[in-house]
Amino acid sequence: MSTEIADLDVKMKKNYLPFLIMGILSLSLYTLLYLFSTDIVSFAQNTNSGQKSLFLIPIVIAMVFSLVHGAFTSHFWDILGVKAKS
């Protein structure tokens, strides 16, 4: 019985740990986006008016957010039990 509980505990940790880590990371990224939104708009305006040094910023943001938030949402539905038909 105790091994079963231990197994269940390991399984729960396996499912919830990546979900929590990715959730916190994703939330942190969106908080940063909110805090620096004015700067991000001014980067775009500067790029538009000819200063090209920061033009890659949106591309880097898109890649990082996609990977982190993508991993989080995948764990999210898994935990809720919404899964593809096997």
Added chain:
Amino acid sequence: MDALNFIELNSTTVALLFIVGFVGGMVSGFIGSGGAFVLTPAMMSFGVPGIVAVASNMAHKFPKALVGSIKRHKYGQVDIKLGIVMGIFAEVGVFVGKNFMTSIRDTFGNIGTDLYVSIIFVIVLAVVGLFVFRDAQRMRKSGDSDEEHKVPRLAQWVRSIHIPGTMMSFKSMDDNKVSLLFIAPLGFATGLLAASIAVGGFIGVPAMIYVLGVRAIQATATELVVAFIMGLGGSLFYAWDGLVDIRLSMIILAGSLFGVQIGAIGTTYVKEYTVKFVMGMIMLIVLLSRLIKLPVYLSDMELIEPISANLAGMLSTISQVTLVLALLSGSVAIIVALIKGMIEHRNDTRRQNEERSELKGFAVNAADA
């Protein structure tokens, strides 16, 4: 040239963009297409200029395409060679399309890009929407959702043409050789459409299926490679001009990544023609929404008799309501299909388990006897 005007974001706009992203993602996960045909007009309805809407949509699509293509490559569905070859030609199309958009903006201002994007939308949605509807009806009538792969007549002809020095073989075409001179215009057109309305798959996928004879499942998977290559290139082109509003892209991404997975899960519970019906229905309602807004753009550009401010406001509202209707009806159809499918699947599994345990019990009794 118009100044770069990104919209002001408040909590209501953020919440609405998140919801639109979720629904757009759900639709794209369900029908296997970008979902930008919902997201681009939706952004424009919030007052985002056409060119910024297209640029910002591209920026959240290409990393998603990368993640998706890696996943489907693991299932053996991707023809990387075809994806890269088409992607290179598509990139040329993106470059030309993006320059065309920028020159429209420089000449006519943001309203010019709004009109251009809307006209392309109306044409593409009308043609593809009706085609998809007809195909869905045909599949439902024949009751055959898993048709055996037959190489279309056009693809057979394309494969029979031999132009020395341009032939290349592809695994998705059962290692048959096809001239690059056929692939080049298909890739170019895909890129051109992607740079114009951020949805290149409307040309790329049907072209691969009907002109090159690639199976539908491989075509949609290979399209992800094409989408990644041209999406990255297109985003770089637009980012170079500072036209990507990454705040919008990331808010939409937040919702759409939740939606994409629900939509994709939904497809495993329904028949293929249901997917096509939902796709056709949404396309035609979005088409109607753009069609209603067209006179406003035409009047703003003084291409028709100016319409009164009241009428313009009324048409804009009707257009927005129609778009909301498209999103709501699409998402309701998907959620209902998903819930219905899950309940049926659960009942089937339970019944099978009961039958299995009954058989087991019967076998044990027989052994005891």
